[in-house]
Amino acid sequence: MSQPAQLPRRFALHRRYDLSGVSGTGIIAYGTQYPTGRTTLAWCCSDVQSVGIYDDIDDVERIHGHGGLTEIRWIDPPQVPEPSLGAYPAGLTVLAGRARCATAAQHSA
Numbered sequence: 001m002s003q004p005a006q007l008p009r010r011f012a013l014h015r016r017y018d019l020s021g022v023s024g025t026g027i028i029a030y031g032t033q034y035p036t037g038r039t040t041l042a043w044c045c046s047d048v049q050s051v052g053i054y055d056d057i058d059d060v061e062r063i064h065g066h067g068g069l070t071e072i073r074w075i076d077p078p079q080v081p082e083p084s085l086g087a088y089p090a091g092l093t094v095l096a097g098r099a100r101c102a103t104a105a106q107h108s109a
Contacts, residue, residue, distance in 0.1 A: 006035040010075040013041065013060070017069045022046055028070070033057050 013029040023029075023045050031041040037056040041064070043049050054060050057072065064070055 006079050007076075008032045008034045009079070011057075012073045012075060013064060013070060014073050015066070015070040017066075019066055019069065027073075029064075031060065031072075 009032070011031050011033065012027045013031060015023060015025050015028045018025050023043070026045075028045040029041050029043045031039055033039045033056075039054045039057050039060055040051060041054065041060055042051045054063075061072060
């Protein structure tokens with residue numbers, strides 16, 4: 001089975017000052033940004049630990065950034081796309097300009 005074209009990228013949400021008094025300061029959540037832009041955020045600092053799903057990293061910053069008091073700190077460096085060889089690697093399907101991993105049925109075809 002082939003590997004995905006791009007792996008998700010991890011980050012931590014670091015809060016310098018807590019306006020609400022709920023989440024505290026320091027690292028308050030961890031997140032993952034997927035190649036599609038979709039982003040998850042898992043809270044790790046309060047009595048209620050939840051996971052949220054956002055359309056993109058900008059939404060996370062806009063909602064939880066508190067005007068710059070909270071910042072996104074990337075754990076993984078940005079991925080550099082491999083140079084194109086004129087064809088896509090096996091196991092990769094491109095639909096509407098977005099790369100998608102092949103399904104099991106596509107692997108056996």
